[in-house]
Amino acid sequence: MIRVTHRISIDENELEESFVRASGPGGQHVNKTDSAVQLRFDVRNSPNLPDDVRGRLVRLAGSxxxxxxxxxxxxxxxRSQMRxxxxxxxxxxxxxREAAAPPPPPRRAxxxxxxxxxxxxxxKAIRSEVKKMRGRGGED
Structure with a gap:
């Protein structure tokens, strides 16, 4: 079990990992090893997520x-698969954890x-007077 918060834990069996080739630095090594990880977690069918957290997680996940x-x-x-x-x-x-945090109360106008x-x-009146005094003086 992976402990997320004091009331939420996720079973490791719910996580599905697959390994693919990564782009980026690594030289020849990156062309030969599957070091990138695709982690899949079924949010909608997870029995360990409360409904309010599930809804916020769906919104946070986006695309x-x-x-x-x-x-x-x-x-x-x-570069390493383990990391x-x-x-x-x-x-x-x-x-x-971000989804588990309750939303802040709405702001009251x-x-x-x-x-x-x-x-x-x-x-504003003081500032206006200061600016009026900057003008050109009148002709005598």
């Missing part, structure tokens, strides 16, 4: 989610106070 509800993460930052596997799992855990309006207008 990484297939039509079947499978989240696909590709990790090819590192890419760890990277893909960490990214999945981070994404689920407020109006400026009478005093703050008056201070703003006083400041």
């Amino acid at each position: 990484r989610l297939t039509l079947d509800g499978v989240l696909v993460l590709v990790a090819d930052r590192h 890419n596997r760890v990277d893909a799992q960490e990214r999945l855990i981070d994404l689920i 407020t109006k400026p106070t009478k005093g703050s309006k008056q201070r703003r207008l006083d400041g």
